[in-house]
Amino acid sequence: MSTLPLAGIRVLDLSTVLAAPVTATFLGDFGAEVVKVEDPGRGDFTRGTTPGARSPYWAQEARNKKSVTLDLRTEAGQRVARRLVPHFDVVITNYRPPTLKAWGLDPDTLQELAPDTVLVYVTGYGLTGPYSDRGSFDRIASAFAGLTYVTGDADRPPVRSGYSTIDYMAAYLGAFSVVTALYHRDTVGGGGQVIDLALYEAGFRASEDALAAYATTGKVRERLGNRNPQIVPASDFTACDGRRVSIHAGTDALFGRLAAVMSRPELAEDPAYATRAARAEHADALYALIADWVAGYSADEVTKFLSDTGIPASPLMSIADIAADAHYRERGTLVTVDDPDFGPLPMVAPLPRMSKTPGSIRSTGPSLGEHNTDVYTGVLGLGPDELASLRADGVI
Numbered sequence: 001m002s003t004l005p006l007a008g009i010r011v012l013d014l015s016t017v018l019a020a021p022v023t024a025t026f027l028g029d030f031g032a033e034v035v036k037v038e039d040p041g042r043g044d045f046t047r048g049t050t051p052g053a054r055s056p057y058w059a060q061e062a063r064n065k066k067s068v069t070l071d072l073r074t075e076a077g078q079r080v081a082r083r084l085v086p087h088f089d090v091v092i093t094n095y096r097p098p099t100l101k102a103w104g105l106d107p108d109t110l111q112e113l114a115p116d117t118v119l120v121y122v123t124g125y126g127l128t129g130p131y132s133d134r135g136s137f138d139r140i141a142s143a144f145a146g147l148t149y150v151t152g153d154a155d156r157p158p159v160r161s162g163y164s165t166i167d168y169m170a171a172y173l174g175a176f177s178v179v180t181a182l183y184h185r186d187t188v189g190g191g192g193q194v195i196d197l198a199l200y201e202a203g204f205r206a207s208e209d210a211l212a213a214y215a216t217t218g219k220v221r222e223r224l225g226n227r228n229p230q231i232v233p234a235s236d237f238t239a240c241d242g243r244r245v246s247i248h249a250g251t252d253a254l255f256g257r258l259a260a261v262m263s264r265p266e267l268a269e270d271p272a273y274a275t276r277a278a279r280a281e282h283a284d285a286l287y288a289l290i291a292d293w294v295a296g297y298s299a300d301e302v303t304k305f306l307s308d309t310g311i312p313a314s315p316l317m318s319i320a321d322i323a324a325d326a327h328y329r330e331r332g333t334l335v336t337v338d339d340p341d342f343g344p345l346p347m348v349a350p351l352p353r354m355s356k357t358p359g360s361i362r363s364t365g366p367s368l369g370e371h372n373t374d375v376y377t378g379v380l381g382l383g384p385d386e387l388a389s390l391r392a393d394g395v396i
Helices: 019-029 056-061 076-086 097-103 107-113 138-145 166-189 200-202 210-216 254-262 276-281 283-294 298-308 320-326 325-333 372-378 386-392
Strands: 010-012 033-038 066-069 089-095 118-121 196-198 233-236 242-249 313-315 334-337 343-348
Touching: 010 076, 019 033, 019 056, 019 066, 019 089, 019 166, 056 343, 066 372, 076 107, 076 343, 089 166, 089 200, 107 118, 118 166, 138 166, 138 200, 166 196, 166 200, 196 200, 233 283, 242 298, 254 298, 276 283, 283 298, 298 313, 372 386
Parallel strands: 010 033, 010 089, 033 066, 089 118, 118 196
Antiparallel strands: 233 242, 242 313, 334 343
């Protein structure tokens, strides 16, 4: 295997649940040495409900990491954390600003200790602003970013995404910012810097032109369900086997192909459907025609008919569908790795794919405190007596 692109970069993961530690996971996938700090005896939240256990979630999201235990709620633990910081290229944390200040992990303190270190703060509302002291999770960030408000059917209350979408969006944004900051440090001698990423900002960045449209027209983006009023047809339909199929034929060319596949080529010439504006005006009638056609076939049949003619379409995939899907497997979007507790374990592959320096899974999530001696002796140079004292005091 070629040298991974982030080999030689050392990352200290002082975070928990979920965007910040996944930021570190993404960096680890591409070669960074990641040291994960966990609570003694309990470990990280993603380990599961049993203290110190290893869940499948942990096996995936703590892959390529080393685990050390350290009680950051104690002054002794905080001192050890500050001693670790200068030995790392990147430090990632997500505690609220008041906690960071109380623990001596705030930007001013750490920049003085380690001016060449990239300090990543993934907090609910950022390090500044009137809400900076508030806590947040993906659900709260989605609400504050406006994503929940626009998600769901128009005649029903809003719903959040079924996954922690904003956490993972923020993790990718965090990883991008780290690589950018390291490039600045290492190519132009810019030194370290503070990355201040509010969790909600990742979601807000996905709000398309909603703000600009509101500013210029006063129009508030509302829930539209599966339809887009400006792009027709583009929606989901129920096949004869009860599965749903998503279809997008919103351009004139694609709609012409759809009409042909439906054996209704005259629809593409009908003044009610021939143009984008006309289709939007007569959407209900057109959707009824498409729904009747889809209902005559299985979801897989509909998808093949449309895909074979270049019309984007897909069944709505459950995780069971994905696990069995040939494309996911053959492309390598999911991979199976050997785990000491779970055996062959499928998980999401390192993404994105890179031709010369692809990411790799070198280990799954570690046992709690597995690397205490390795890190505290090898990095900090602590001797056996000091390690024993820290263990006896419950600091590690």
